[in-house]
Amino acid sequence: MPKFLHTADWQMGRAFTRFETEDGAALVEARFEAIETLARLANEHQCDAVLVAGDVFDAQTVSDRTIRRVFNATKGFAGPWVMLPGNHDAALAESVWTRAQRLGAIPENVHLALQPGVIDLEPQKLSILCAPLTQRHTYGDLTEPFSGYETPEGFLRIGLAHGSVQGLLPDEIDSTNPIAPNRAQASKLDYLALGDWHGTKQIGERTWYSGTPEPERFRNNEAGNALIVEVAEPGATPAVTRVPTGRYQWHQFRETLAVQSDLEQLLARLNTLPESVVVDLRLDGSVTLAGEETLLKALSIAEARFRSLRCERSGLQLAPTDEDIAALKADGYVGEVVESLREPQEGAQDDIARDALAILAGLLREREQEAAQ
Amino acid sequence: MKLQRMRIEQLRQFRKPFVLGNLQPGLNLIHGPNESGKSTLVRAIRAAFFERYRSTAVDDLRPWGDSAAAPTIALDFEHEGRAWRLTKSFLQRKRCDLVVGTETYSEDDAEEKLAELLGYQYPKRGASKAEHWGIPGLLWVEQGTGQDIEQSIEHAGDHLKSALNSMVGEVASSGGDDLIETVRSQRDTLLTGTGKPRGDYLKLEKDRAQYEVEIEELKERVHKYQEQVDRLGKLTHDYDQAEAERPWEDAQRQLEEARARYQQVERLEQQQNQEKATLSQLKQNHHLLQQNKEHLEGLSRQLEGRKAELDRAERDLATAEAQTPVVTGRLQEARAAYEQAEKQRKLAGLLQTRHRLEQDVRRLEQQKQVLTDSLGKAREYHQQLEQARQQARENRIDSELVKKLRATGNQLNEETIRSRTIATRLSWQLEADASLTLNNETLTGQGEQQLLEESTLVIPGVGTLGITPGGEELASTRRKLKTLEESLEEQLKTVRVESVEQAEERLAAFENAERAQKHAEDLLKSVAPAGIEQLFSEQNEAESELEKSRSQLEATPKPDPKEDLPALEEADAAFARAGSALDKAESDDREHQSRLSALKQARDNAKTEWQRLADEEKSPERQQQLRQITTDLANLGKQQAEMEVSLERREREIRDARPEFLKQDIERYQNAVNQLRQTQENRGRELRDIKVRLEAWGAEGLEEQLNEKEAEYDQCNRRYEELHRRAQALDLLLNLLTERRQALTRRLQAPLQKHLNHYLSVLFPEASLEVDEQLRPGTFSRGTELGQITELSFGAREQMGLVSRLAYADLLREAGRPTLVILDDTLVHSDSDRLEDMKRILFDAASRHQILLFTCHPEKWQDLGVPPVDIQASKERKSDF
Incomplete structure (x- = not known):
């Protein structure tokens, strides 16, 4: 009973902006680990092949080291791998693939689908109908020729393509590289393995996006999986199993703080998260001096606990209460300065005034603490 | 604070104790002439407060030459109802004691207490300097520094602030200034004084820019890479298509065809060329034969020509020969003329020589005559000279001797006369025949003789008479006379x-x-200056020359007077003309002769030629040749016509084949083949180049680099934004804090301004003096005048300085601080009007502060209304006790 692993969108060679260097490196490393995980899963599930539906590489010109490491990471699974060029790694006249070939980095069990056509995996009785991208963008359906491809009798007809299924995906996804929604049916495919959409998504009975094995953005849901597909015989409905592969979860919280309990709830939520998360916090609303102190302390703890924590507080107003101000014990002209900073300012000046107030409050608190000692 | 009494001892000129007592709470005028110790008193007060008792830098206090001295100052003063007594000794006995009411302080404690009271500080080491003087530095004005108010205020700064803070306590902030410093230092790590980034902030800004540049570069390179990939795709496609279609092979085939056709045309052209060559050969033969024929036919014509030539040569020769007598005649004429001219010239030369010789003869005759005359005269004069010489020789006599002789004669005469008078005169008159013999001398007739010597007179027959002349002088006279006579005789x-x-x-x-x-x-000299012989020889010479000339003249033939002879110059010219005429005639003759012989030669040649041709014309071979040539010519003409027809045909064939187009076709097809192959080769080369390039670029992992660089940029930018916000916040905070702090200071300005105005209105009723934020008098305005204090005259600055100091004193007094004003010979630069105003100000100030005014001009201050204290007098009084 043929069984294979469907994955896509590895995006190898991607660097992560908006993170501390150390965190970025860890996230890159996690992507290599994801390939190893895939290999391990393929073995565990006794898969006949691993199909990668495009965007193995994030760019054509990644370093030689990245190329070698990617193929090295596949070593765990000795069965056939079929890799399809996607829009990021299209099979151009000169491409990451031709470089990989020149480097001699490609193991024998890895098949590159650099031309449109069929790759027959004889022992596994699998016919892989490939629709590689040979240009960066195409505006026609590359899977169109699938209907014309003949496959040996008794072989499964598995389509492998990279692009957007028309009319089903949110608009922000590239409208280029279109794929007809009824491709599997029209071309008599047993299964159509798709890439490009980074979340795991079923399109039809026989058509799936596997999503990326390791999440790399906050936007997509359902990322970090691979699909184990089992087809009993040609024409049978495939049994698709979703297997988690991701190491890090990516969370993005947008919170508006208004009252004390909002802050408490946020902190409680952070507490429940496991350590292997990448968190992006965006806060607005207002916070008291005391609340800010609590928040900063909590963030400091969370930063240490999580893989990465980023907190955008520019929308968060510092609104010291009268008690806060009294606690600062700012007298004389310093008191006047504190008051003037509390007054609402115009435009960008407002942010600066808030920062200034925070700095001043910090200095005054330090002074209080020194005095207390 | 009121200073009541001051006592000093062993201090500069005050070796003995000196007491300045009974000081008044208000104005005190202390005066003394220079050197009286006025400045020493001021120095003593300053030393008592400012100098540390254990200072070693106060040697100036020591009396001159007294190394054992311990300069001591004791001050009694009252402050806030308590009596203070300060005693301070330096150098040999270092001590400081302070008694305040019932409390006592000593050494450092005492000094700190004083510093706190008055608001100043001690130097860490060495002598106290202006920057340590604090508030007293402001109120105690040293001689000649009254105008330097700014420096004093700066030095008093901290003390002033702490002294005045009590006045504005409600707005001062506890630790606010520290806070400002903290904020400033934090701000200054990020921003420069002018608000430019510095340190990490600056580095981030630069890094960010650097990243932007690098990212831009990488993007550019990625873009290039992608362009090259696209180019590679297109090229590969074109190359493969061209390889499949092979368009250059078609072109090659067409080229071959064109070449074959062209070769055919070339063959035709070759044939044509051969035929053309044959034709031209035929034509040449024809031409040659024609020439031969013409030659043969032309012999008779030539013969005529030769005859004509011969005739012409003979004619020319005859003409030339006819000219011969003329030429010869002309030559003879020229020769005759030449000879005639030569003769004429010779004669003219002779005539001229004769003329010269005749002139010479005349001149020489004249000369000879003159010389003969001179010689005659010279001989005559010479004779005269000889006679005169003879005469002189005969009568030569020494004039001196004559003179002497004359004198001796005269003397002898006188003596003789004298002797006669005394001599014995013997006169006689004898009978005719009688005779006497006197001294053997016979006397006859009558006579007389003076006898000077014993004489014997023999009278014949009578006997002898002896006569002895008497007289006493007779003997000497006689001797003298005798001497004179002898002398005369001698001289004669x-x-x-x-x-x-x-x-x-x-x-x-x-x-x-x-x-x-x-x-x-x-x-003689006039006629014969060089002597007669010379004259004689000159005469001889003249004569011989004359002879020579005469003989020459006679030898010269006498010309025939009938012949009209030209002058020599004219004859010379005529001769030269005749010469050149002869030359011409001779050369004409030579030319004529040579022409003649040339003409003869020409005639002979012409004759020979004519003879030769005449012989040839008549030969039979010639007739035969002529016939043969005419036949050959007819044959050749036929051949030639045939050849021309053939050529025309060939040419049409060639023209129809359009060889020039064929040639162009070949070139075109060749170019096409080359170009098509070249294009394909170029494609292949470019493909290889691009592949190599892309391999190299691909190996760099440009996009991955770009990704990483963007991540780094993002991080850098984030950090930059943080620092940017922090810098702005700190800057804002610092500005706010300093603003508020300054606002606070400004609240201190008001009372100071009030006091300042109080004094200023006395000095300049219309004027105002602004106090700046550092509490320094700054802008001064009077009517329309506006300026800084430092721009005023020295006197005005001094007055302003004093007024400001008094205003400070008022302010300090309000803050409950001690005020003592000491003025050392101040206001010396003020005119009398201003000084009057300043006196009113001082008098007014003295109602609130104690003022010690030291001066060496007491007369200027006598209307101050206080009794002056005379140091000199006090000293003398002190010497009593």
């Missing part, structure tokens, strides 16, 4: 004369002769 003998008269005559004759000789010599 010497000059060889008989008598004196004769000598005189001879002298006269001699002198005459000498004059005559001189005269004759002069005359």
